[in-house]
Amino acid sequence: MTASYAALRAQLDTLTTEAFRPELAGIDRLSTLEIARTMNAEDAGVAAAVATQLPHIAAAIDAIALRMARGGRLVYAGAGTAGRMGVLDASECPPTFNTDPAQVVGLIAGGPSAMVEAVEGAEDSTELAAADLAALELTADDTVIGISASGRTPYAIGAVAFARTRGALTVGLSCNAGSALAAAAEHGIEVVVGPELLTGSTRLKAGTAQKLVLNLVSTITMIRLGKTYGNLMVDLRASNxxxxxxxxxxxxxxxxxxxxxxxxxxxxxxxxxxxxxxxxxxxxxxxxxxxxxxxxxxxxxxxxxxxxxxxx
CATH class of the missing domain: 1.10.8.1080 (Helicase, Ruva Protein; domain 3)
Known part of the structure; x- marks a missing residue:
């Protein structure tokens, strides 16, 4: 075992999202309906976990909306599932709110191809995050939201760190308390959903939590920017x-x-x-x-x- 591998394993052992649940060790022996009920019960607690972070989320939204009203952009940056959640939320803003595609941007470690296949080593590179953001020519009116279930992904932390050197607003969204990502950002949002049904599979509850938070961020920001009239999407782009x-x-x-x-x-x-x-x-x-x-x-x-x- 190499020293770097041992250090990484030690880190993972401390993360709530990576914890092993012995009570679920026999889940593969359950019926399909029993597994479905177990998963559904797990998911039921995600919204409550998000609710604990609403004051932090609201504060971040107010700061984001203020900057976007001055022409700033909202940029999501993450790897794997977290990056895909950001790309998904960004891609839905133009048809829903008639935003320019450059106004809300989703960056995923490894580029667009990483949406459908793993890009080896991309999530471990802070330099890659800096290069991706440098290409956007960040300003102080922009916002960068680093997304990482573990809160330790170098790409997400690197994105936040680089954004701060450009004076941009920074938000760190993770699913572990006391995360390095939240500490690196001006606004830390830590939605602790607990260990996953499948050990370490953060596409499950953590991914759901990230989607819920990004729904809040983009939707309420657009409401604050006047993109709705009451609860009507009066700025939608009728493309079909x-x-x-x-x-x-x-x-x-x-x-x-x-x-x-x-x-x-x-x-x-x-x-x-x-x-x-x-x-x-x-x-x-x-x-x-x-x-x-x-x-x-x-x-x-x-x-x-x-x-x-x-x-x-």
């Missing part, structure tokens, strides 16, 4: 038939207008849902709606308030 139908339904829910008026408003605004809401509720034309939203930094409620104030 399903989304085009959803656009019309959103307009109906937001305004109560009949179908023919909705179609006319969409025609007047080039299919932009948020502008169409203004056309229908404020009685303005398409260009005026666009101007009002620009003056309101994209916040529909503020734009509606401006039109109301102008008519008083």
């Amino acid at each position: 038939e399903k989304l085009r139908a959803r656009s019309r339904r959103i307009l109906a829910l937001a305004t109560g207008a009949p179908d023919e008026e909705i179609e006319a408003a969409l025609d007047a605004t080039g299919g932009e849902v948020k502008q169409a809401v203004l056309v229908l509720l404020a009685g303005v034309d398409g260009p005026t709606a666009a101007g009002l939203l620009t003056a309101s930094d994209g916040h529909l409620r503020e734009a509606l308030a401006r039109t109301a104030a102008a008519t008083e």
